Amino acid sequence: MERNTTQQLTPATVDFDKPGKQIGAFHVPFSAHDDAWGVVPVPVAVISNGKGPTVILEGGNHGDEYEGPITLGELIRDLDPASVSGRLIFIPAINQPAVMAAQRVSPIDGINMNRTFPGDPLGTTTRQIAAFVNDVLFPMGDVFIDLHSGGSSLDIIPSAVIEPGKSPEQHEANVAAATAFGAPIAVVIDNRGDPRTATASAALAGLTVIGTEMAGGGTVSIDALALCRRGVRNVLAHLGVVPRHFATPVEKPPALFELTSRAHVIVEDDGVFEPIHRLGTEVRAGELAGRIHFITQPGRKPVDLHYRADGIVYGRRQPGRVRPGNCCLVVATPYESKKP
Structure with a gap:
């Protein structure tokens, strides 16, 4: 049709x-x-x-x-x-x-x-x-x-x-x-x-x-x-x-x-997300971004998350509960003008 x-x-x-x-x-x-x-x-x-x-x-x-x-x-x-x-x-x-x-x-x-x-x-x-x-x-x-x-x-x-x-x-x-x-x-x-x-x-x-x-x-x-x-x-x-x-x-x-291809911080674990920075904070690639806590496993250490891009914290996940594949943070990078 x-x-x-x-x-x-x-x-x-x-x-x-x-x-x-x-x-x-x-x-x-x-x-x-x-x-x-x-x-x-x-x-x-x-x-x-x-x-x-x-x-x-x-x-x-x-x-x-x-x-x-x-x-x-x-x-x-x-x-x-x-x-x-x-x-x-x-x-x-x-x-x-x-x-x-x-x-x-x-x-x-x-x-x-x-x-x-x-x-x-x-x-x-x-x-x-x-x-x-x-x-x-x-x-x-x-x-x-x-x-x-x-x-x-x-x-x-x-x-x-x-x-x-x-x-x-x-x-x-x-x-x-x-x-x-x-x-x-x-x-x-x-x-x-x-x-x-x-x-x-x-x-x-x-x-x-x-x-x-x-x-x-x-x-x-x-x-x-x-x-x-x-x-x-x-x-x-x-x-x-x-x-x-x-x-x-x-x-x-x-x-x-x-938003570049490295803007998103994706979690690989099932747990509770603790953010480190407020929206608008300037951050660097490799810097600690947050932690995943395992509430029902008190003997297990949290897993650290790290930023993958330089820029500012643009978006942050609201629910604390996360599972593998969830996007926890988004970093916006200063824009370099380029032809589309």
């Missing part, structure tokens, strides 16, 4: 070409035990007026990350179409089943949406939602804003995220958008080269792309939410979609970092 049939399989209750403000949903078919012909209603809103770029704003890709969905909901309610030049397409709780369950992955199929793009219009629910974004929305768009937080398992320094562009021009536009966001730091993250993320898929489609990481812990951070509110408005003003007075002046550009 051709991918352009996605819209037929997943109809929306809004008209993406109609001026004004609309709030509705797109319907992903879902045949469950208690509802043979039901749907998963994924919320979507459109605010359109005059000429200008089309900006797609996504939140809730992971269902336990809240600053983005709150920010987008406020904009949907508060923005007057008369103040918009162009078109804003909001998908504030894109992974609706995961958002309802407050989980990183969908309770329906157990899939991480941010590792399933470009999706599959005939796949499981998560893959169908990703296909709608990739096949229907991305071709309409000029810019993609993807709002993430650390979720239940990580605490991350609130930051803008730069998706590596597929051309020097696209990369420059991505960096400019991240700079306009106004976070203290911006981090180039390619997710170990994984092409299945929403931002990687949007970049492949030719859109300017900006992401975020807004604290974490499965809660709402007061400071990160304030930054997210300001940052999204700053980017929209930078793009010319809303007037300049919507923006908050940025005092200085962000410090630029990147």
Whole structure:
């Protein structure tokens, strides 16, 4: 089946070409035990007026990350179409089943949406939602804003995220958008080269792309939410979609970092993780990063963990309990500008 049939399989209750403000949903078919012909209603809103770029704003890709969905909901309610030049397409709780369950992955199929793009219009629910974004929305768009937080398992320094562009021009536009966001730091993250993320898929489609990481812990951070509110408005003003007075002046550009192949500290034991440093601490490769304690084996010495890269502690695991393969720490390294 051709991918352009996605819209037929997943109809929306809004008209993406109609001026004004609309709030509705797109319907992903879902045949469950208690509802043979039901749907998963994924919320979507459109605010359109005059000429200008089309900006797609996504939140809730992971269902336990809240600053983005709150920010987008406020904009949907508060923005007057008369103040918009162009078109804003909001998908504030894109992974609706995961958002309802407050989980990183969908309770329906157990899939991480941010590792399933470009999706599959005939796949499981998560893959169908990703296909709608990739096949229907991305071709309409000029810019993609993807709002993430650390979720239940990580605490991350609130930051803008730069998706590596597929051309020097696209990369420059991505960096400019991240700079306009106004976070203290911006981090180039390619997710170990994984092409299945929403931002990687949007970049492949030719859109300017900006992401975020807004604290974490499965809660709402007061400071990160304030930054997210300001940052999204700053980017929209930078793009010319809303007037300049919507923006908050940025005092200085962000410090630029990147995640290299040696950024992650992975545990090989089953135990309890003790971190050594707070977020933002400058560290060196080889330095003690933490320990794994064996609570039920009091005679066993802890296992030491060591950093694998120079930089700052960017992310830290929240739950103390760990098992082999868990990521306990993430180090962001000062960014060396290079062609994508």
